[in-house]
Amino acid sequence: MVHVPRRDGPPSVHHVAARAGVSLATVSNVLNHPERVADSTAARVHDAIAELGYTPNRNARVLASGSSRSIGLVVMSLRNSLFSDMVNGAQLAARKRGFTLLIASSEDDLQAQGEHLAYLESARVSGILLASMTESRDQVELTRRHGRPVVYVNFAPTTVDACSVVVDNEQAGFLAAEHLITRGCRRIGFVSARAELQPVALRRAGVLRAIAGHPGVELVDIDAGDIDPPGGTHAGSRIAAMPADERPDGVLGVTDLLAMAVVSELRAAGIRVPEDIPVSGCDHNSVAWGGAVPLTSVTMHGAEMGAAAVELLLEELTDPMHVHRAVVLGSELVPRESTLGRAGAAAARTATPSDPRRTEA
Structure with a gap:
C-alpha cells in the first residue's frame, strides 16, 4: 500500500509524488518539461493528479522561475x-x-x-x-x-x-492577377487602401509583376479608403457608375472583405459576377467563401x-x-464562383491544393 502524506489542506506536489510512486523531481518534469519523462511515467503522474484533484500553484511557479x-x-x-x-x-x-x-x-x-x-x-x-x-x-x-x-x-x-x-504576399498578388488575366481580363481594377501596410504593398507589387508579363493589360488603381467592407462598398459603387467602356473588366480586392463588398455593389447595380466582371480577393478570409457568389482568393496558411x-x-x-x-x-490560388461561375468552380474543386511551399533565410 502506497503511503500518502497527511493532508490538512489542498493536495500538494508531495501527495502527487507519493500516489504516483515517483520523486518530486519527476512530478516537476511532468508539469514543466514533459518531453523529459517517459509516457508511462507521465501517465501515472497525471492519474495521481486526477485522483487527488491537485492543481499546480502556477503563480508560485511563475514567481520562482521568472x-x-x-x-x-x-x-x-x-x-x-x-x-x-x-x-x-x-x-x-x-x-x-x-x-x-x-x-x-x-x-x-x-x-x-x-x-x-x-x-x-x-x-x-x-x-x-x-x-x-x-x-x-x-x-x-x-x-x-x-x-x-x-x-x-x-x-x-x-x-x-x-x-x-x-x-509570400507578393506571390499572392501575382497569382490573383494572373488568374484574372487568364480569364480574359485586360483592364484590371485593383481595389486597395493603406499602401503603407506591408502586405498591401507586396500584393500590389505582385499584381504589377503579373501585368508586366502581358502586354496590353493595364492596371486601374481604385482607392477604397480603408481595407474593411465600407471601403469595398464605396469602391464597388464607383466601379458600377463608370461608363461600360471605361469600367474595369476584372477586379482584384487586396483583401477578401473589400472584394466581397465590391461583388455586392456590382450585383446590386445589375452587373453580373463573373459573367460581366470577374472578381478575386487576395487573403482567403473564410467570411467570403459562402454567400451568393463564393469568392476566388489566395491561401494565406x-x-x-x-x-x-x-x-x-x-x-x-x-x-x-x-x-x-x-x-x-508559399501561396496557392483557390478559384471559386466569383471568377469561374458555378460550373467552372465545381470542376476546379476536384483539384487538390498543394502543401505550402516553405523557404527560410
Whole structure:
C-alpha cells in the first residue's frame, strides 16, 4: 500500500509524488518539461493528479522561475480568419510542447498593442508572437530588453533583427492577377487602401509583376479608403457608375472583405459576377467563401504560420546558438464562383491544393 502524506489542506506536489510512486523531481518534469519523462511515467503522474484533484500553484511557479510555460500572441484583429487560423495553429503547436497560449487582439490600434504587450510581460510569458501590420520597433525592443523574445508573424521586419514567419504576399498578388488575366481580363481594377501596410504593398507589387508579363493589360488603381467592407462598398459603387467602356473588366480586392463588398455593389447595380466582371480577393478570409457568389482568393496558411512561429520562439528560448531566421510560406490560388461561375468552380474543386511551399533565410 502506497503511503500518502497527511493532508490538512489542498493536495500538494508531495501527495502527487507519493500516489504516483515517483520523486518530486519527476512530478516537476511532468508539469514543466514533459518531453523529459517517459509516457508511462507521465501517465501515472497525471492519474495521481486526477485522483487527488491537485492543481499546480502556477503563480508560485511563475514567481520562482521568472517566467511561465506560456506564450503571448498579439494579433491585429480576430475578424479576419487569417488571424483566427494563426491562433489555432499556434495554440496546437504550443500545447504539443507543454505551453499555453495567451491571446490578445489590438484591433489595429498601436496603443492597444503596446498595452497588450505590457500585460503579457506582467503575466511573465516566456515570449511573444506579434502579428502586426507594422514593425512596432519601439514596443518590440522594449519587450526584448525585458528578456522576452519576440517573433513576428505575417510581417517581415526590416530594422529589427528578429525571427519572422510570413506568407509570400507578393506571390499572392501575382497569382490573383494572373488568374484574372487568364480569364480574359485586360483592364484590371485593383481595389486597395493603406499602401503603407506591408502586405498591401507586396500584393500590389505582385499584381504589377503579373501585368508586366502581358502586354496590353493595364492596371486601374481604385482607392477604397480603408481595407474593411465600407471601403469595398464605396469602391464597388464607383466601379458600377463608370461608363461600360471605361469600367474595369476584372477586379482584384487586396483583401477578401473589400472584394466581397465590391461583388455586392456590382450585383446590386445589375452587373453580373463573373459573367460581366470577374472578381478575386487576395487573403482567403473564410467570411467570403459562402454567400451568393463564393469568392476566388489566395491561401494565406494562417495555421501553418502560427505553428512555425511557435517553433521559432521555443528554439530561441532553448538554443544558445539560435540564429534569427525568416520563414516564408508559399501561396496557392483557390478559384471559386466569383471568377469561374458555378460550373467552372465545381470542376476546379476536384483539384487538390498543394502543401505550402516553405523557404527560410
